[in-house]
Amino acid sequence: MKKIFNILCLVIISSILFSCKKFLDTKPQDFLSSSNYFQTEEHLMRSLTGVYDILGSNPIYGANYHSKLGMEAEEGYYFRANLVVGPQVYNITANNTEVLSFWTNLYKGIGRANFLLANVDNNKGISEAFRLQIKGEALFLRGYYYFLLVQNFGGVPLMIKATENANDVHIAKSTAREVYDQVIKDMEVAETLVAPIQQLGYGGRVSKSAVRGILARVCLYMAGEPLKDVSKYEKASFWAKKVMDDVEAAHALNTDFNDIFIKYASDQYDIKESIWEVEFWGNATNVYREGGFLGSWHGINCVNTTIGYSQGIMKGTRRLFEKYKSGDLRRDWSLAPFLYRADGTKSLFTVTPTNLQKYDRFSGKYRREYETLLPKDNNNTPINHPLLRYADVLLMFAEAESQAKGVPTPEAIEAVNKVRRRGYGKYLNGIGAVSESISSIIVSSQGTGYTAATTVNIAGGNGTATATAVVSGGKITAVNITNAGNKFSSPPIITFSGAGTGAVATATLTDITTADLAPADYVSQQKFMESIQDERARELCFEALRKQDLIRWGIFITTMKSVLADMLVDSPTGFMSLAFKNVAEKNLLFPIPANEIGINKALVQNPDWL
Structure with a gap:
């Protein structure tokens, strides 16, 4: 798909313009000095591309985070009976290579951002407006990488300056609060510097809308477990409302839920709905590529290469299937109601499945049949990964506003209803019904x-x-x-x-009231919160958000064990229950990689992993 910058720039500073201290255990033999680089707009853009590139790496959104590390909690299960070890089934040690790679690549991105920020003003002859935009994007991405780290590891070493001494590797953890505070600081500065999304014209680059929406997310995480800083609900509401009230950006829901994901696959942008996404491009036929694995790993199982090969490693649970009610059109897109035959035709599932059959549906959002880049590679796909959609902003606003005010306000209820109306095929630019089912x-x-x-x-x-x-x-x-x-x-x-x-x-x-929440769904603050939790599952499943949602709500383990109880009734010996059997309190965080503790003597292991 269209890249943010020239694809040729992706690797030129991957190993020379970054790194955090712990990743440099030998002295570099060759080095590009900052005194003779960062002298042109092209230099700055290339360096920024290196910071962005981490998002699409395999340990992050290229593959592992949407398939293993950020597994979709109670919404799905890893469909491989022979893989009984790994983060996808909550069976790892501190030596797990996937967790190490996740940690390492995030710090690599932080190191690249730090190096760019230290040198962005080397040539004051470059337009100040250009330099400030570069600075804003680098600050935001550094903050976002720390946000992923603190969600998954808790307190981590906090490094906000470029590496000067490769031998200085012993850096203690900062607290989770300190890391979150730095994330907020970076992002709030970035919000004043980056470009409006309507100026950029696509969602693959950080915009004011993206920064505001992610700030709402960060504040919601701080308000929940483990920090429980409930004062952040008001800030989350503020930032979400900034996205909603931006007249020039004019964000709105796509009237067709399916079309959101068709666009991700077919090289199209919809900046009204898709505010920020990870860009992927190419089909592995030449060097100009950065393909991901959405569709080929996380998709509908398929051996037909014209449709697009897919391993189909993620299936949905009965719990997710049953969250969708009659008339909700999102179910049959998110949970594919068919299998691809070898000839590419579809074999439809029964419309009245048994409890056990409700576990048969593959995650269906990322469908390779809509890819337009030919020929299709068996692994690399150009399907973009959603990072922030307008529907998420509406649901975050509803949650934050109601929690801040202590009651389900009419504005919060209406925000949820807007998402639901689109889900039932009844939404037109936020003002009413467009069609019926x-x-x-x-x-x-x-x-x-x-x-x-x-x-x-x-x-x-x-x-x-x-x-x-x-x-x-x-x-x-x-x-x-x-x-x-x-x-x-x-x-x-x-x-x-x-x-x-x-x-x-x-x-x-149907009619418009079919989609709206019933009074019983918001009769109390607790009922409204439960309605939002269910709505986030229906709308945002398989977008690498659910596990962390459950953790911040403080219901991750109880929810997983509740689904396990269902599974043991539906299929007592089924492998699909493995992750749900294994998951324990220690899985609220990943272990600090043993390799990092071996290098950085100031690091200590997370308590439950000792």
Whole structure:
């Protein structure tokens, strides 16, 4: 996909313009001096590209964070029965190489940012506006990398200056509070320096909207476990509202939930909805590439290379399936209701699955059939990773505003309802219903002479939908909706094809109140909070957010064990329950990598990993 900067720039300073002290255990033999670099706009841009590049590395959003390290908690499970060791099943030690790589790459990004920040003003002849924008983006990315570290490791060594002595490697942890405070400091400065998103025109580069939205997220994490700084709810609400009230950016929900992810796959941008995303590009056919593994790892299992090969390593749980209610169109996109056959055609699942069958659906947001870059590589895909969507901003605002005020305010309730209306196919630029789905098809006359081959025809009303007939004794006793559609302006006409005559059925459409929260969903602050928690699962599943959400809410372990209880009833010997069996309190954080403790004698291990 379109890269932020020239792809050629990605590696030129990967090993020469960074590094945090702990990664330099030998003296460099070759070095590009800052005195003869950072002299042009191109130099600064190349250095900034190196800072961005960490986002797309395999240990971060390129592969592991959306597939193993940031596993989707109770929403999904790792679909590989033979892999019984690793972070994806909560069975690791401090020697785990994936955790080490995650830590190392984040600090590599921090080191690159520090080096750039130390040298951004070397040539005052470069436009000050240009230098300030570069500084803002580097500050934000440094803050974001520390945000990922503190979420996953707790307190970590805090280094905010470029390395001057490669032998100085012994740096103690700062507290989690100190790390969070530095994240806030970096991001608040960045917010004043970076460009508006409408000026950039795409979501792969840090904008004011991205900084504000991520600041809302950071504040929500500080308000929750383990810091419990509830004063940050007000700040989270403030930053989310800044995104919502930005008239020039004019953020709004895409009217079609599916289209968000089709755009991620097909090299399109929608800066109204997708505020910040990790850019991927290329198909491994030449050196100009930086592919990720969304779709090929985390996607719908497929061996057909025209559709796009996918290992399909993540499946959803019954718990997630059942969070979606009738008429919610997001379910069948997020949890694919089909399998790809070898010839590329789709084999549909039953519309009324058993409890065990509800675990069969692959994570479906990242679909390779929509990629436009050909030929398709078996591993590298150009599908961008969502980091911040407008729907998330609305839900963060609802949570923060209600927690800050102590009650579910009308503004908070409306923010949730906007997300829900889009999920039910009823959203148009934030102001009302655009279309309806079929809520039911009622058979008023069963007719005679029908067979199992009977076809249900749905015509008219400016929409499309599908359904199947239930035939018993030659009569049509019911009609099951397989795709409720989302573009009907009036009820369609239902007819039947094949043998048989006399059956009559009538379709009923949903209405706007179908999507909105019921009064019982916000009758109390606790009920509203539970509604938001469920809505975040329905809207944001498989976007590498759920585990940390559950942790900050203080319900990670209890939720995982609750799902385990379901699994042991549904499939007592199933491998899908392995992660849920293994997870324990110590998994609220990763262990500090043993390799780092060996190098940095001032580091101490997280208590539960001693």
